[in-house]
Amino acid sequence: MRTTWTFHSAGQLVFGPGAVTQLGELVRPWQLERALLVTDRALVAAGLVEQVEAPLREVGIEVVRFDDGAPEPALALAETCIRAAREARADLVVGLGGGSNLDLAKITATVLAHGGTVRDYVGDGRVPGPIVPLVCLPTTAGTGSEVTAASVLTDTDAQVKVGILSNFLRPKLALVDPRLTLSCPPKVTADSGIDALTHAIEAFTAVDNATFPLPPEERTVYQGRHPLADCLAEKAISLVGANLTKAVRDGRDLAAREAMSLGATLAGLAFSNVGVALVHAMEYPVGGAVHCSHGAGNGLLLPFVMRFNMTARRPEMARIATLLGENTTGLGERVAAEAAIVAVERLKREIGIPERLRDLGVEREQLSGFAEKAFAIKRILRVNPREVTLEDVLAIYESAW
Ligand SMILES: NC(=O)c1ccc[n+]([C@@H]2O[C@H](COP(=O)([O-])OP(=O)(O)OC[C@H]3O[C@@H](n4cnc5c(N)ncnc54)[C@H](O)[C@@H]3O)[C@@H](O)[C@H]2O)c1
Ligand SMILES: [Zn+2]
Numbered sequence: 001m002r003t004t005w006t007f008h009s010a011g012q013l014v015f016g017p018g019a020v021t022q023l024g025e026l027v028r029p030w031q032l033e034r035a036l037l038v039t040d041r042a043l044v045a046a047g048l049v050e051q052v053e054a055p056l057r058e059v060g061i062e063v064v065r066f067d068d069g070a071p072e073p074a075l076a077l078a079e080t081c082i083r084a085a086r087e088a089r090a091d092l093v094v095g096l097g098g099g100s101n102l103d104l105a106k107i108t109a110t111v112l113a114h115g116g117t118v119r120d121y122v123g124d125g126r127v128p129g130p131i132v133p134l135v136c137l138p139t140t141a142g143t144g145s146e147v148t149a150a151s152v153l154t155d156t157d158a159q160v161k162v163g164i165l166s167n168f169l170r171p172k173l174a175l176v177d178p179r180l181t182l183s184c185p186p187k188v189t190a191d192s193g194i195d196a197l198t199h200a201i202e203a204f205t206a207v208d209n210a211t212f213p214l215p216p217e218e219r220t221v222y223q224g225r226h227p228l229a230d231c232l233a234e235k236a237i238s239l240v241g242a243n244l245t246k247a248v249r250d251g252r253d254l255a256a257r258e259a260m261s262l263g264a265t266l267a268g269l270a271f272s273n274v275g276v277a278l279v280h281a282m283e284y285p286v287g288g289a290v291h292c293s294h295g296a297g298n299g300l301l302l303p304f305v306m307r308f309n310m311t312a313r314r315p316e317m318a319r320i321a322t323l324l325g326e327n328t329t330g331l332g333e334r335v336a337a338e339a340a341i342v343a344v345e346r347l348k349r350e351i352g353i354p355e356r357l358r359d360l361g362v363e364r365e366q367l368s369g370f371a372e373k374a375f376a377i378k379r380i381l382r383v384n385p386r387e388v389t390l391e392d393v394l395a396i397y398e399s400a401w
Contacts, residue, residue, distance in 0.1 A: 005209045005226040007273055008167050010136070010147045010174035015265065017258060019177040020137065024055035026173055027092065030133055034062045036090035038081060038105040039097050040069035046183040048139060052096050064088035069101040072161070072287060072294065074154045078104055078118045082111045095136045095171075096180075098192060099143030099152070099294070102136045106151040106169045109134040118153065118164075124379050125219040127166035136171040139180045141247070141260035142192025142295060144199060144268015146174035149221045152294070160288040160373055165221050170272075178254065178261040186248050189260075190351035191295030193244040196264040197347070198298040200236035201306070201320060202277045203229055203270035205313040206383045213382050222275030222383055233270040234323060239263030241324035241343070245350045275383030278374075279305045282393065285373035292360045299353035300360065303344045304400040310337060312386035317341075357401045367397040 014022060035056055039049050044067055053063045066084045070077060085093065085108050093112065095105025107118055109132040114121075121127055136146035145151075151164040184192075203225065207213070212224030240263040246256035282305065283297040310317060317337035321328050324343035328336035354360055357367075371394040375381070381388055 003210070005223055007228050008149065008170060008221070009269055010170050011172040013147065013174045013176070013265070015176045015262065017177060017179050017254065019175050020051050020180065021055060023052060023135070023175060024059035026175070027056070027061070027135065028059045030092070032061060032092040032133060034064065034088055034090050035092040035094050036085040036088050036108065037063050037065050037094045037096060038069055038101050038108060039065065039067050040101055041067050043097055043139060048096065048180055048183070051180075052094065052137060056094070061092065064090065069097055069104055071098070071100045072154050072291065073100050073104050074156045075118050075162075076156070078107045078153055081108045082118070085112050091132065093132055093134045095134070096139065098138065098140035098188065099145040102138065102143070102145040103151040103153065105134060105136060106145070106171070107153065107164055110151070110164065110169060121164045122162045124165045124221065127164070127168045129168060131168055134171045135173045135175060137175045137177065137180060138261070138264070140184055140188055140192040141178070141181050141257065141264040142195045144196065144264050144272065146171060146176060147265060147268045148272035150272065154288060158288070159285070161284040161294070165379070167221055174265070176261050176265050178258040181257050181261060182252060182254065184251060186251065187352070189251060190244070190248045190353060191293040191299065192264070193240060193247065193260055193295070194299035194302070194348065194351065194353055195295035196236065196260070196267045197240045197244070197344070198279050198302050199267040199271040199276060200233040200240065200263070201302065202279055202383070203267070203274040204233035204237065204320065205309055205316045205385055206274045206277055207385050220379055221272070222379065223273060224383065225274050229270040229274045232266040234319070236263045236267035236270060237320055237323040239266070241347070244347065248351045276380060277384040278308070278381065278388060281374045281377040281380040282370070282396065284377060285370040286357065286360070286362065289366060289370070290361045296353055296360070299348055300355070300357065301400055303341045303348070304396050306341050306344065308392065308396055309384065309386050357397065362401065364401055367401060368394060370397055
């Protein structure tokens with residue numbers, strides 16, 4: 001039985017519309033000279049890259065641009081980015097983008113500091129010490145990667161997503177400027193937004209910290225559910241519930257964008273301490289095989305996993321229903337808890353997340369292979385509030401197919 005919990009975040013978090021203009025002043029005291037800016041061409045075209053380069057140059061930092069970032073980045077792309085950082089002799093790494101670019105920036109700052117190759121760090125707790133100073137600026141409201149301890153990459157050989165997890169990966173500065181998300185296209189807004197909701201719901205319904213089943217010889221950044229993370233997750237669920245559809249329908253709605261940026265960052269703070277659970281474990285093989293976005297895969301699976309976890313977390317599910325705006329007054333706990341699933345299903349429809357795995361191009365014959373891969377991701381499965389067997393995982397895939 002555990003009796004203590006901890007909380008980790010980015011070194012500094014600066015939040016608000018226009019925050020990007022402060023970037024130069026925020027990093028000036030670090031006395032660095034050459035930044036590698038990890039980004040992609042869509043963000044160059046959207047005019048966001050210039051907004052980040054200008055304040056850095058103003059304080060005398062030379063900026064080398066790596067704009068080959070791509071969604072769900074492969075291990076090989078990370079190696080390319082690391083080469084670019086070495087050639088640039090970067091002493092600062094800046095990630096600008098959705099989770100994909102931020103994760104690329106995180107692994108780049110890691111390998112730049114400690115040498116070797118990306119594969120040396122795959123897993124939990126394999127980063128030996130602090131990484132090269134890292135700033136992350138999210139342009140989606142989704143992953144929370146700007147504050148989290150993870151870099152998620154795609155192992156294209158094994159067709160599965162892999163994670164590098166270490167508290168050393170948390171950026172020195174997370175600069176969250178909701179204006180950077182205004183140009184985010186509707187599908188990316190929808191997919192990344194429901195990823196944020198998944199983070200918050202998985203953290204809020206996770207196994208308790210006190211009974212977190214970590215074998216004594218193992219170390220992990222995850223520690224199960226605790227009261228500080230609960231506050232953050234609850235707020236994130238209500239922010240996403242009230243604003244995601246608005247942000248998808250009208251991308252220029254700054255109030256909705258700001259609420260989504262806050263929700264996503266809070267969800268990131270919650271899950272990166274508590275852990276994500278069965279939805280994420282089940283999404284990794286799906287995403288690895290059919291190359292759907294991480295958010296679309298998670299959003300699709302979320303209500304099916306909530307149903308499976310219902311018996312272990314009924315009061316929390318009832319609370320989620322209220323947080324998502326359902327009127328649960330006078331309803332018994334069981335009915336109120338069911339309303340959470342109804343609310344998530346409605347949100348999915350409103351924002352266009354596919355209903356079934358077959359809609360993503362998954363073949364039924366693939367499900368047993370997926371189940372084996374998901375069942376092997378023990379670092380995530382142990383966060384789930386209900387113990388899971390291989391047969392359970394397959395049955396949930398079947399129900400979602
Ligand atoms: N590190 C973590 O803690 C963590 C957590 C969850 C997910 N992830 C990972 O993050 C990735 C998904 O990230 P994501 O959902 O943010 O999407 P993304 O980074 O994959 O971006 C998707 C697309 O949207 C474009 N885009 C993003 N912002 C834009 C903007 N403001 N204007 C115009 N175009 C924009 C990008 O150029 C890209 O083509 C996955 O690889 C996932 O596994 C990481
Ligand atoms: Zn996620």
